[in-house]
Amino acid sequence: MLSERFEDALVFAHHLHRNQKRKTTGVPYVAHLLGAASLVIDDGGTEDEAIAALLHDAIEDQSRTFPGGRDALAAEIERRYGTEVLRIVIACTEQSTPEERRIPDKRARWRAHKQHYIEQIVTQDVSVRRVSCADSIHNVRSMIKDYARMGNALWSRFLTKSGEDQLWAYDALAHALTDHGGTGLASELRRAVDDLARLLKAERAA
Numbered sequence: 001m002l003s004e005r006f007e008d009a010l011v012f013a014h015h016l017h018r019n020q021k022r023k024t025t026g027v028p029y030v031a032h033l034l035g036a037a038s039l040v041i042d043d044g045g046t047e048d049e050a051i052a053a054l055l056h057d058a059i060e061d062q063s064r065t066f067p068g069g070r071d072a073l074a075a076e077i078e079r080r081y082g083t084e085v086l087r088i089v090i091a092c093t094e095q096s097t098p099e100e101r102r103i104p105d106k107r108a109r110w111r112a113h114k115q116h117y118i119e120q121i122v123t124q125d126v127s128v129r130r131v132s133c134a135d136s137i138h139n140v141r142s143m144i145k146d147y148a149r150m151g152n153a154l155w156s157r158f159l160t161k162s163g164e165d166q167l168w169a170y171d172a173l174a175h176a177l178t179d180h181g182g183t184g185l186a187s188e189l190r191r192a193v194d195d196l197a198r199l200l201k202a203e204r205a206a
Contacts, residue, residue, distance in 0.1 A: 002047055006054075009081060010034075013054040016062045023157045024146045032138055033057070039134035043185050046127070051081050052088035053131050060093045084127075091128040092135065095120065107160045114169040122176045126183055133177055133185035140170050140192040147199060163200050170196065 013033050020029035037053040045053075055077060063070035078086040094117045103109040121132045143166065147154050155163045174193045177186040 002041075002050065005081060006047055006051055009051040009054050009085075012080065013058065016055075016058050016066070020061060022142070024142065024150070024154055029057075029061075032135075032142070035138035035142075036131070036134040039137055039185060039188075040130055043130055043134070043183060045130050048082070048084045049088065049127050049130055052085050052092070052127075053134055055081075055085065055089050056092045056131055056135055059089060088128050088131055091120070091124050092132050107162075107165065110160050110165070111168070115172070118169075118173050118176050121173070122179075129177055130183040130185055132173075133183055133189050136170055136173055137185060137189050137192050140189070140196055144192070144195055144199060152203065163203070167193070167196055167200055 014030045017029040017033065021027060022029055022032060033054050033056075036056060037050050040050050040053040058077065059070060059073055063073045066073040066076075074086060074090065077089060094113065096113065097116055100109055100112040100116060103112055121129060124132075143154065147163075152163075155161055155166070158166060170189070170193045174186070174189045177183075178190055
């Protein structure tokens, strides 16, 4: 059973992201955090992994507005939930590299950033891969649902304005996570990405 730590983490995650919305629909961002945590729990993840799923975007998205910045937010996560939760959250946080920042083309820079994240994730243990997988599954499923409502206008909400770029990134991650195994969520991500691929193929044929 989940303890009061999870309850506290749910409140803390909502507090951190309370002014953030999903870029495609405008719904409160906590919906994504709950979706990722639910997938982790359903996959047999530990309470630490479920808490990390609630906080997986905290440092990436909220450290700039947190009093004291990134280091202070990391310290607060560790104080509240322990070293293991912080380790998973940091491992799931996308990092910008000097090489990437020197790429002048926006699309190429974005792809380099995503490739670095994939390489970062596949070197990690099953706990990190489970949380990353849950994050990506919820994102891909949301894209598919949002496309049914918005059509091609959906892709304008993303940095490169391209559904094909989104498919490339999630397909590459699905391949990498499937190859490394360790969590049943990898096959769920593969199925979700295949569904997205079929959607984009139909879009091109239309």
